[in-house]
Amino acid sequence: MKQSQLIKGVLEGCVLATISQGEVYGYQLIQALRQHGFDSLVGGTLYPLLAKLEKNGAVTSVIKPSPDGPNRKYYTLTSAGLTALHAFEQQWTQLKHHTDQILAEVQSND
Amino acid sequence: MTNNQQTLTQINQLKQRLAANDQRYFDDLQLYLSTAGLFYNETQLNQQLLNMLLDLRDANADGQSAIDFFGNDPQTMSNEIIKQLPTPKLRDQLSFISIIIGITWLFQLLYSRNTAAGMHLNIIALVIVPIIEVLAIMLIFRVLHHSVYGAPNRKWLGYVQTALIFSVTVGLMLAFTNLIPLGWTLLIPSPWNNLLLTLIAIIATGTLVFVLSRYQHRKNH
Incomplete structure (x- = not known):
């Protein structure tokens, strides 16, 4: 399976988790995710996702003055986004648990 | 100057500082998004473009080109963004x-x-x-x-x-x-037809004078 397909499923949760740590603008978010191992992440994936999260009400944005040029758009998590993040955490824990179990069984059979 | 005009001016100024390939990449992106529909909120669309351009400027400073930063499929990215735009009011x-x-x-x-x-x-x-x-x-x-x-x-x-x-x-x-x-x-x-035409001429002249004086005022400040 391609890594990009695996990433697709968890990226939304990771974006919510990163934004929950404090307001960020687009480039900061991409850099933070890349530093955490999403090396191949590009704006082409992130911007539509951010637009979707904003439309769904999971994140909200505010235009703020920037010291190095025009105003920038900063994203913050909403209460709906926090709920979605908690739901993701639960789902991920369960999924990881099930996956670990299957892989452990495979390893013990080898 | 309206917010949208300010955003457009900033986009145009920032684009001038891009490398030729990145400028072409961004021009295409801008045209594709701007022509997605007649009724999308232009201010919102331009703000989105400005944010992407500011991020590209940061990426450039870190040695990334537009393709490195946005990816090599701008059409899919744009289509996905368009899908998320609010339905025109x-x-x-x-x-x-x-x-x-x-x-x-x-x-x-x-x-x-x-x-x-x-x-x-x-x-x-x-x-x-x-x-x-x-x-x-x-x-x-x-x-x-x-x-x-x-x-x-x-x-x-x-x-x-x-x-x-x-x-x-x-x-x-x-x-x-x-x-x-x-x-x-x-x-x-x-004589109502003549009165109507006179009224149109007065309104058109007034509008022209107003627009020109605003333009002059903006130029002086």
């Missing part, structure tokens, strides 16, 4: 359509047949011509939109389609305004 749609209707009616009034009895307004032209114009603008937007990421060897098709739309539109407008015999007409009796 009826108010925005009506305001655009009302501008088209206003301009059309103004020219219809100016070019209407005047006799001693008064001004004969062609009602069919008043109704049909704005519809033709809106449809033509929508079609031209569609052609432009699809030509951005279309096959490079078929760019000519876009020019042919635009020329065709333009010719058919002008032909239909002339037919409905001049050639088709006047069916239903509305008579604005004299």
Whole structure:
């Protein structure tokens, strides 16, 4: 399976988790995710996702003055986004648990 | 200057500082998003473009090109962004359509047949011509939109389609305004027709003076 397909499923949760740590603008978010191992992440994936999260009400944005040029758009998590993040955490824990179990069984059979 | 105009100015200024390839990449992106539809909120769309451009500037500073940063499939990215844009508000749609209707009616009034009895307004032209114009603008937007990421060897098709739309539109407008015999007409009796034309001339002159003085004021500050 391609890594990009695996990433697709968890990226939304990771974006919510990163934004929950404090307001960020687009480039900061991409850099933070890349530093955490999403090396191949590009704006082409992130911007539509951010637009979707904003439309769904999971994140909200505010235009703020920037010291190095025009105003920038900063994203913050909403209460709906926090709920979605908690739901993701639960789902991920369960999924990881099930996956670990299957892989452990495979390893013990080898 | 409105917020949208300020955003557009900032976009244009920032684009000038991009490398040639990145500028082309961003120009295509801007044209593709801007021609996605007639009624999307322009301010929101331009703000999105400005944010992406500011992020690209940061990426450039870190040694990444537009392709490195946005990826090599800008069309899919744009389509996904367009999908997330809010449905255009009826108010925005009506305001655009009302501008088209206003301009059309103004020219219809100016070019209407005047006799001693008064001004004969062609009602069919008043109704049909704005519809033709809106449809033509929508079609031209569609052609432009699809030509951005279309096959490079078929760019000519876009020019042919635009020329065709333009010719058919002008032909239909002339037919409905001049050639088709006047069916239903509305008579604005004299001297009301002259008063109406004088009023239009005063409003047009006032608007022109206002726009020029604002432009001069902006230039001086």
